[in-house]
Amino acid sequence: MKKLIVTSALSFFAITAFGQVDKLLLEQKKKDKEKSDKAITDPKAMAKSSTWLDRGKLYDEIARLYTEMDSSAALVAYDSFKKAVEVDAAKPGKVTKEAQKYLTGGTDDAGTNLGTSLVKQGAEKFQIGNYDGAIKFFNVAQEVNPKDTLAPLYGAYSAMKSNKNDVAATMMESYIDKGGKDAGNFAILAQLYRMEKQNDKALAVLDKGMKVLPESKNAFKAERVNVLLDTQRLEEAKVALKELIELEPKNAQYALNLGIINGNEATQHAAEIRKLTESSKKLAPIEKKIKEAEETEKVFNDEVKRISGLIVKQPKNADLKRQKAELETKLKENKAAWEEAKTELAQAKEEAAKLGDVSAKIAELNQKLTLARTAEKEAYNKALAADPNNYDALFNMGVFYFNEAVEMKKEIDSMDMKDYNTKGKALQGKVCGKFKQSEPYFIKAKAAKEEEQVVEILKQLEIVMKDFETNKVVCEEVK
Structure with missing residues (x-):
């Protein structure tokens, strides 16, 4: 699976060092x-919601200003505020209201801000490569401040770094x-x-991007083509590329990609044409093989009859008996080959029936091939x-003309001597011209x-052109 390269957007969070903090305050x-940690072990103190509220505020401050004291202080603050609410659940009061304020993204004059603290310490986890830890902080931060976009965005980056693409996608969706x-x-x-492989979702995201950020429409359209x-x-890809070419005619890549798609289609059409042509030619050689087997059997049977007649007249002639035995063996071999050819013919006819009207299909494909090449x-x-x-x-334009020349040469090479003499020679100059056009x-x-x-292809072309020169073929200019 490919990894996305993510540039950290978390660098604006400064990790406070002890050297930057007043020693007395520290x-x-x-x-x-120490006092707070001790208080929550005391049964009387831990039964008071104010103990947990004060602890939440203290640890929130540690997370914001003294992070090296506890790299998970923001989570402690979160749990403490929740505990403050829980202790007074039966009879909610002022403390409950204040704790709930912090748990839902509220702040106070002292700077308490649980959402910021969680994101800050999540960023610190990210910066040291603890991506799973970072995800945990960013998830809680989203719970505290559901409208904030920072936590889901940085959570997505963290998930990508740890190759959790499903988590990253969920968080990035939340960000959007x-x-x-x-x-x-x-x-x-x-x-x-x-x-x-969730391409429909990818298309939906890009379509949404075009609506939300119309200034980036072209970039989204280009990515849409990839999907x-x-x-x-x-x-659809071809239509989209044509639109991009109209929007950005100076962007060569769009036109190049469109050419490659059409080139691939042309190659596919040509392969299908060859396959159909080969299939349509299968019946004739098999039928010829069957006819030859029939004629061979008749010849062998006549010869067996003739030798059998001689054996009647010369019953002690060992050579005649040997000849008859050899002929009977050849008859069996010919019979087996004949039956095999019949089976082969039946299969070929079945395949031909499945193909339907081959001529019509080839004509249709030739039309598509011409359009694709154009x-x-x-x-x-x-x-x-x-x-x-x-x-x-x-390079691709050179290959285009080179391949056209190769196809023309194949046509000449497949001609018998009669066809070559009548029209093949005349085509040699055009083939030479087409190769020269690619150079x-x-x-x-x-x-x-x-x-x-x-x-390498220039080396091949040099050999081809020298061959034409040796054979005194004059290259004709072609379009």
Whole structure:
């Protein structure tokens, strides 16, 4: 599973060091802490709600100002305020009201602020790599201050750091639901859902982002394309890319991606055409094999009859008996091959029946192939118009023409001598021209970035062009 790279947004929380605190105050707080810790072990003191309220305030202050005294002071404060409410549950009073105020995000003039304390110490846990501990603080902080966006946001970061993507997604959803409006965090949530294969949720987040943050609409649209590609919703992806190209015509990547999608579709259509063509050609060789087996059987049977007649006249001729035995063996072998061919023919016919009208399907696929190739070429041209030195666009355009030349050459190679002499020779110049058409793109791609793939294909192209030169083929200019 991929890890998201998270830049900590928690650095604004300063961890107070003892050296920065007045020593007299520090010593006093230590004494106050010892007194409070002792009080909750005394049956009379621990039965008073005021003991727990004072303890909650003290530990909240420790969490905010003297954190190194107790790195979990905010949780102690939280539990103490809850205990204050619990002690007076039968007869709530002033103390209960004050404790409940702190438990629901309230503050006082002394600076008591449980929500801030929890987030601060959660941040400290994050900074030292204790992500599970940080999550615990941020979860409680959300309970104390349900409207705050900091706790769920930083809780999501902590969960991502510990590879708990489901927890991170839940917290980031909470951040957005509470009004969080950072485009990067919308994108992170979409990524989380993509990583968990929840692509519909990812799309919903991006759609929401476009409404909430219209200024980031293009970025969300681009990420939306990635989700559509993940789910193989290619037609929607193409429409979305075309919209992006219209919005940002100078962004070569959008046009490049559109070209790649169309190129992949063209490759798929070509493969399907080859498969259908091969399937349609299966019957003829099998039927020929069966016909040959029939003719062979007739020849062998006639020969057996002839030799049998000779044996009647020459019953002691061992050589004639040997010939007859060999022929009968060959008859059995031919019979077995014949039966095997019949079974093969039946299977081929069954497969052909499933395919239906192969000619119509091939015609339809050829039409789709032409459209895909046209769209691919158009997209690469747009990418190069936006960025003439874009390596990927240059390389892919070169491959486009190179592959066209390869397909044309295959057509020539499959011709028999008669067809080659009548039309094959004339096509050689066009094939040469098509290979030559790819060359400038590869040369320019190599100049932009000397990758191994472009170096190798230029070597192949050099061999091909030398072969044409040796055979005195004149390259024709092609479109």
